[in-house]
Amino acid sequence: xxxxxxxxxxxxxxxxxxxxxxxxxxxxxxxxxxxxxxxxxxxxxxxxxxxxxxxxxxxxxxxxxxxxxxxxxxxxxxxxxxxxxxxxxxxxxxxxxxxxxxxxxxxxxxxxxxxxxxxxxxxxxxxxxxxxxxxxxxxxxxxxxxxxxxxxxxxxxxxxxxxxxxxxxxxxxxxxxxxxxxxxxxxxxxxxxxxxxxxxxxxxxxxxxxxxxxxxxxxxxxxxxxxxxxxxxxxxxxxxxxxxxxxxxxxxxxxxxxxxxxxxxxxxxxxxxxxxxxxxxxxxxxxxxxxxxxxxxxxxxxxxxxxxxxxxxxxxxxxxxxxxxxxxxxxxxxxxxxxxxxxxxxxxxxxxxxxxxxxxxxxxxxxxxxxxxxxxxxxxxxxxxxxxxxxxxxxxxxxxxxxxxxxxxxxxxxxxxxxxxxxxxxxxxxxxxxxxxxxxxxxxxxxxxxxxxxxxxxxxxxxxxxxxxxxxxxxxxxxxxxxxxxxxxxxxxxxxxxxxxxxxxxxxxxxxxxxxxxxxxxxxxxxxxxxxxxxxxxxxxxxxxxxxxxxxxxxxxxxxxxxxxxxxxxxxxxxxxxxxxxxxxxxxxxxxxxxxxxxxxxxxxxxxxxxxxxxxxxxxxxxxxxxxxxxxxxxxxxxxxxxxxxxxxxxxxxxxxxxxxxxxxxxxxxxxxxxxxxxxxxxxxxxxxxxxxxxxxxxxxxxxxxxxxxxxxxxxxxxxxxxxxxxxxxxxxxxxxxxxxxxxxxxxxxxxxx
Amino acid sequence: xxxxxxxxxxxxxxxxxxxxxxxxxxxxxxxxxxxxxxxxxxxxxxxxxxxxxxxxxxxxxxxxxxxxxxxxxxxxxxxxxxxxxxxxxxxxxxxxxxxxxxxxxxxxxxxxxxxxxxxxxxxxxxxxxxxxxxxxxxxxxxxxxxxxxxxxxxxxxxxxxxxxxxxx
Numbered sequence: 001x002x003x004x005x006x007x008x009x010x011x012x013x014x015x016x017x018x019x020x021x022x023x024x025x026x027x028x029x030x031x032x033x034x035x036x037x038x039x040x041x042x043x044x045x046x047x048x049x050x051x052x053x054x055x056x057x058x059x060x061x062x063x064x065x066x067x068x069x070x071x072x073x074x075x076x077x078x079x080x081x082x083x084x085x086x087x088x089x090x091x092x093x094x095x096x097x098x099x100x101x102x103x104x105x106x107x108x109x110x111x112x113x114x115x116x117x118x119x120x121x122x123x124x125x126x127x128x129x130x131x132x133x134x135x136x137x138x139x140x141x142x143x144x145x146x147x148x149x150x151x152x153x154x155x156x157x158x159x160x161x162x163x164x165x166x167x168x169x170x171x172x173x174x175x176x177x178x179x180x181x182x183x184x185x186x187x188x189x190x191x192x193x194x195x196x197x198x199x200x201x202x203x204x205x206x207x208x209x210x211x212x213x214x215x216x217x218x219x220x221x222x223x224x225x226x227x228x229x230x231x232x233x234x235x236x237x238x239x240x241x242x243x244x245x246x247x248x249x250x251x252x253x254x255x256x257x258x259x260x261x262x263x264x265x266x267x268x269x270x271x272x273x274x275x276x277x278x279x280x281x282x283x284x285x286x287x288x289x290x291x292x293x294x295x296x297x298x299x300x301x302x303x304x305x306x307x308x309x310x311x312x313x314x315x316x317x318x319x320x321x322x323x324x325x326x327x328x329x330x331x332x333x334x335x336x337x338x339x340x341x342x343x344x345x346x347x348x349x350x351x352x353x354x355x356x357x358x359x360x361x362x363x364x365x366x367x368x369x370x371x372x373x374x375x376x377x378x379x380x381x382x383x384x385x386x387x388x389x390x391x392x393x394x395x396x397x398x399x400x401x402x403x404x405x406x407x408x409x410x411x412x413x414x415x416x417x418x419x420x421x422x423x424x425x426x427x428x429x430x431x432x433x434x435x436x437x438x439x440x441x442x443x444x445x446x447x448x449x450x451x452x453x454x455x456x457x458x459x460x461x462x463x464x465x466x467x468x469x470x471x472x473x474x475x476x477x478x479x480x481x482x483x484x485x486x487x488x489x490x491x492x493x494x495x496x497x498x499x500x501x502x503x504x505x506x507x508x509x510x511x512x513x514x515x516x517x518x519x520x521x522x523x524x525x526x527x528x529x530x531x532x533x534x535x536x537x538x539x540x541x542x543x544x545x546x547x548x549x550x551x552x553x554x555x556x557x558x559x560x561x562x563x564x565x566x567x568x569x570x571x572x573x574x575x576x577x578x579x580x581x582x583x584x585x586x587x588x589x590x591x592x593x594x595x596x597x598x599x600x601x602x603x604x605x606x607x608x609x610x611x612x613x614x615x616x617x618x619x620x621x622x623x624x625x626x627x628x629x630x631x632x633x634x635x636x637x638x639x640x641x642x643x644x645x646x647x648x649x650x651x652x653x654x655x656x657x658x659x660x661x662x663x664x665x666x667x668x669x670x671x672x673x674x675x676x677x678x679x680x681x682x683x684x685x686x687x688x689x690x691x692x693x694x695x696x697x698x699x700x701x702x703x704x705x706x707x708x709x710x711x712x713x714x715x716x717x718x719x720x721x722x723x724x725x726x727x728x729x730x731x732x733x734x735x736x737x738x739x740x741x742x743x744x745x746x747x748x749x750x751x752x753x754x
Numbered sequence: 755x756x757x758x759x760x761x762x763x764x765x766x767x768x769x770x771x772x773x774x775x776x777x778x779x780x781x782x783x784x785x786x787x788x789x790x791x792x793x794x795x796x797x798x799x800x801x802x803x804x805x806x807x808x809x810x811x812x813x814x815x816x817x818x819x820x821x822x823x824x825x826x827x828x829x830x831x832x833x834x835x836x837x838x839x840x841x842x843x844x845x846x847x848x849x850x851x852x853x854x855x856x857x858x859x860x861x862x863x864x865x866x867x868x869x870x871x872x873x874x875x876x877x878x879x880x881x882x883x884x885x886x887x888x889x890x891x892x893x894x895x896x897x898x899x900x901x902x903x904x905x906x907x908x909x910x911x912x913x914x915x916x917x918x919x920x921x922x
Contacts, residue, residue: 018873379819386818673802713820714821714850715855716822719804719806722805725801725820727818727820731815732801733812733814735801735803735804
């Protein structure tokens, strides 16, 4: 007994502590050694004097045994907990087994976290070990285990939430057994739901189109099937009852009417909410899971199917709920039940008309490719093009005049540029999907505002860079809202003006001169140019006797803080200003303009580059560095003449170009590089324009015009004056100038203000 | 034994032991966890990027990808020395604002990959004042009587990139 025993036990615990540090998930041999050590601990002479330690050792042996048997997860987290547990055992030992209740309690709390269940630390380890995949423990480590791990110790109630039913945790989480399958299900279902929505809206036009009904029926069927397989009971039930309803419609038992459309749209939204929640579960773990109450929805679907026509009208608030509101919507008990809207036949019937029925789109064979892989391919091809140029311009090769070699190089060049074109085109997708989302938007908006709006879409096949699709969505929604909300008048107003009751919003896309053009045109009231003018004067943007044209005045609405409801139209409730649209479009290196005729309507034109990946630029040299100036901003370049160059005291330098006095901006000063020329009359200036402000940028030399692939600068971002980088012909990186930043920083330097 | 107990108490189960890539800056030897290292490349021409701190030397083209280069000597306020044929860029993976980014660290020379046992790792020295060093050093590895300063790459680079933005 006494010190000697204590020291021996302490030494043994230290050994265990060491061993646990060495354990890595999947490395069961080390775990085995640890078991031996723990067992030895129980047999150490004098251990009887440490009952707490004995209890802990016993429990630890059981837990480790379970891990070895793959009954508990073989994860780094669990080993960390075991390590901490050994720490508590050491603590107990240091206290000579006295006053060590705290350590023991903490120890068992840790084991509990791992999944150990025991009354008093004895043999009864009866954790109905979670259905942790029976896969060999070695492989478990590779699958992200947090999900599995957290299920184990949760006898606690399921997540609570509004309108979310309690449900046994294990049952609810069964679908987590195959994460890969679930991931696939989530993304596929979201796609299905999108296509359902599009097709349902198409049905509004063509209620009798069997093919379209089938196209709605089938995805519900698929969703039902896979959800059943994954044991996602709610989703399965929801999809199942909707499928039943659609089956009746398909077989002519139930007419395809507004009720059905409303039900299917709402169910679609609701399913989307549920699936989005699953997405969250995949991302943040099972505690995010919400067990939505579907009874109201199922009852609604069944009511419609059985042909009941409850007198209540669809709450218009409900009908117009957009994606973002769906969650709140779901939270409201019994929201959709008072369904079936006779009001639909009222004056608010929307007439949303997609010109090209999406149902009839011919789709070629295609495969899905991970975006990352695609980007990787584009990068590699870009690199190939550069390498080829480098090889070709290698001085030792360049001097060779072998005709075969020259011919082969030409052929190689053709192949690589073809490859590059193909790779780039793989990133292009038709804008159709984005456009189709507008159908729903216009439908909902027109219902809400009580207007009749025809949406006519053209050019949905126009292709746009995949990376731009998401960014263009918001500004587009904004402008569509504006057109419906503030452009198109109410039916009665329109009748008074001698216009057809229903207004028309045209949404067009087409390619023109290397740009993608999107037009939104309405035949509404147009912009009130006179009001804009007055507001501009009020704000000091123009003077009282300014002779700006109507066009120039109209485009003032894109200035920040300009377009509030009371300034332009009398319709209240205008949201954010159009400057948001302009900013978003400019971020995509595009332009937006407004053309309007009072009383006749407005036309908004968005011009975007076809791709964000490539930019047309002039390569300039400043000292040893090369920069790329986007061609779109360049007006001209010239060698300044002495008589046109002036300094303005305290304000900087100016250059007279075509009778305009332009501030001179020395790029080498801004970027702090050593230039070749410091005298503007020896250097070259490039005249650029950004947001109506012109600058003469002074550089050493123009090296040529080139299409360059834009790359981000890794972890460096938001560098003033730099929009990104590109890889030049010699393999080095050149920086692409960001004129917004340059013009701004030049102004803020106080050198010159226009 | 002492060391093991320390490791358990101080960094319970973090598992500091393992493989480290060591490199030198002047007379000092540093180590970083090998799993952070993507590759090691020789020095190449670097394009300077304006409006960034001095220790960001610029960017390079790493097989079609543009990555920033940090001169570690400058990062640690050490005297700058000319590059020679032993100068290397260690490309590491660090968490950026939008996922993992690759960043190159410019060092005098790369030494070797060594296995450091947990008991050979001492906690970072306490310099008495709160310094940058405290946060970026995870420990001191003792190998054959020599000390290797073990760096937390995420901290070294992460802070660097963060300070880049705040410097704007």
